[in-house]
Amino acid sequence: MTRTLFCTGQGIGNVIMATPAIKASAKISGSPVDLYLAPTPKTVKLKELFFDQRFVRRIRQFPEQMFEDRYDYIIVTSNFSRTAILEGRRNVIRLERIPPGIREEDSNIELVRKIGYRGRTPDPFVVKVPMKGKRIFRPSVGIHPGCKEKWRRIKAWPGFQRLAGSLSRDGIKVWVFIGTEELRFFNRDDWPADASVVSGLELPQVAWLAGKMDAFVAGDSGLLHLAGAAGTRTVGIFGSTDPERSLPRGAVLVRSNPILPCQPCYYRLKNDLNCERSPDCEVAPCLLAVSQKQVESSVRLVLDKGGNRRRKRKGGK
Numbered sequence: 497m498t499r500t501l502f503c504t505g506q507g508i509g510n511v512i513m514a515t516p517a518i519k520a521s522a523k524i525s526g527s528p529v530d531l532y533l534a535p536t537p538k539t540v541k542l543k544e545l546f547f548d549q550r551f552v553r554r555i556r557q558f559p560e561q562m563f564e565d566r567y568d569y570i571i572v573t574s575n576f577s578r579t580a581i582l583e584g585r586r587n588v589i590r591l592e593r594i595p596p597g598i599r600e601e602d603s604n605i606e607l608v609r610k611i612g613y614r615g616r617t618p619d620p621f622v623v624k625v626p627m628k629g630k631r632i633f634r635p636s637v638g639i640h641p642g643c644k645e646k647w648r649r650i651k652a653w654p655g656f657q658r659l660a661g662s663l664s665r666d667g668i669k670v671w672v673f674i675g676t677e678e679l680r681f682f683n684r685d686d687w688p689a690d691a692s693v694v695s696g697l698e699l700p701q702v703a704w705l706a707g708k709m710d711a712f713v714a715g716d717s718g719l720l721h722l723a724g725a726a727g728t729r730t731v732g733i734f735g736s737t738d739p740e741r742s743l744p745r746g747a748v749l750v751r752s753n754p755i756l757p758c759q760p761c762y763y764r765l766k767n768d769l770n771c772e773r774s775p776d777c778e779v780a781p782c783l784l785a786v787s788q789k790q791v792e793s794s795v796r797l798v799l800d801k802g803g804n805r806r807r808k809r810k811g812g813k
Contacts, residue, residue, distance in 0.1 A: 497526040498568040500611075501556070503582075505575030506534055508699075508718025509742065510600075511546055512620050512725050514573055517604035519551050519618040521571060524611060528553035530565070534578055545699040545722075548623050571607050575600075597740050620725040620745075624707055625700035632708045633669040635799050638694075638723060640714035642678030650736035650761075650780045651715045655788045657686045659713070662792055664688035668799075671709065673702065673719055711798040713791065716742060729798045733791060735782035736761050748794045752785035 500521050504514040511533070521529045531552050533542055543555050572582065572590035582588055589610050594603045605617050641656035642648075660670045670691040674682050679695065687693070694705060699722075706712055706719065707726030714720040714730070716737040724730045724744035732739065732747045738760040739749050752759070759782050 498524075498611075499527075499565060500525045500529040501532060501565075501567045501570045502529050503532045503570065503576045503578075504573040504604075505577070506542075507575075508542065508545070509716075509721040510573070510575050511542060512622065512718070512721040513599075513601045513742070514604050515546070515551075515620040515622070515725065516601055516618045517571070517573075517608045519621065520605060520608040520613045520615065521569075521611075522551040523615070523618075524608065524613045525568075530554055530556055530567075532556045541699055545622050545703065548621055551621065569611050571611075573600075573604050573607070594741060599743075599745075600741055601745065620721070622703045622722060622725045623700045624704040624726060625698065626704050627697075627701050630705065635710040636669040636671060636708070637663055637795060637799070638671045638673055638706055638709035638712040638728070640673040640675075640712070640717055640719040640723075642675060642681065643715055643717050644677060645681075648681070649778065650783070651717070652779070653715055653733045653735070653783050653786055653791070654779050655786070655791065656713075658788050659791055659795070660691055661688050662788070663795070664690055671705070673706065673714075675719070711795050713795055720744060720747070729801075731791065731794045731798060733783070733786055735759070735780050735786070748798060750786060750790050750794050752782050753790070756782050756785065758782070 502518050502521055504511055518529060518531065528549060528551050531546065533555055546552060547555055568587060570582065570585060570588045572588060574591045574594050589607050591603055591607060594600055602617065639656055639660055641652065643651045660672065664670050670688060672687055672691050672693050674693060674695040684693065703722055703726045706723040707728055709723065709728045712723035712728045712730045715733045720730055720732050721744050724747060730744055730747040732743050732749055734749060734751045743749055
């Protein structure tokens with residue numbers, strides 16, 4: 497039995513894309529691993545979402561806690577930013593950057609293969625807490641229209657309200673998932689009167705509800721990954737970011753057709769998150785080029801194929 501510490505990024509999507517490797521680490525170690533999440537207001541909430549005791553023994557949140565135990569391996573993903581606290585530590589296994597064309601989830605698994613893992617990539621996991629008395633109508637489609645404010649120009653597709661209206665008129669129940677950071681941009685009057693707004697829940701409850709949807713559509717956001725990890729078929733709208741790196745496994749991809757020559761640009765922009773093609777635009781051209789017809793046909797394709805209840809793969813327990 498070996499002791500492993502796993503260090504990853506702070507975003508919901510980053511941690512979810514690390515959970516297959518966390519599962520694999522627990523399997524190869526013979527016991528749950530310790531998970532380090534840097535202490536921020538966000539990670540305080542994330543603890544409940546990832547504290548699955550089958551795979552995670554405990555969650556560390558302060559540097560001084562990280563080395564109270566002796567670890568046989570310290571696995572560090574490419575998006576872990578607090579690398580200075582690991583200086584001088586032995587048995588650190590890390591990836592400086594993800595090579596082009598490689599999914600983040602797969603790059604994380606490769607780290608675990610360095611300590612002997614030989615199995616297939618497990619499914620991601622999140623902790624789900626049921627909401628008593630919540631009635632789910634069929635079919636139901638979850639929509640997450642937002643993202644962090646600083647990324648809105650290059651990640652938030654502007655057609656979600658029209659999509660919701662079209663689905664609602666066809667008798668499809670629409671659930672609009674809104675994060676606390678997105679509430680000030682949300683206008684209830686822009687959405688169908690019969691749509692349900694989901695906000696203010698704890699993340700494990702959001703995971704449970706997202707997992708009850710027949711389809712879930714969003715931009716490249718943490719909730720897109722959350723819904724996929726909860727077992728729902730997802731439709732991902734990608735503009736500036738790279739689907740080859742961060743599209744959830746099994747998701748239907750929607751992007752501009754043809755692809756613009758500047759796509760993807762997100763990982764080149766660094767701290768300047770204005771569109772490099774049209775710096776003064778409210779919405780990046782790569783998102784404006786995505787039509788409602790593209791997105792709606794993808795959502796209906798998922799519903800026609802049976803929507804939710806993605807079959808568990810053997811080895812993905």
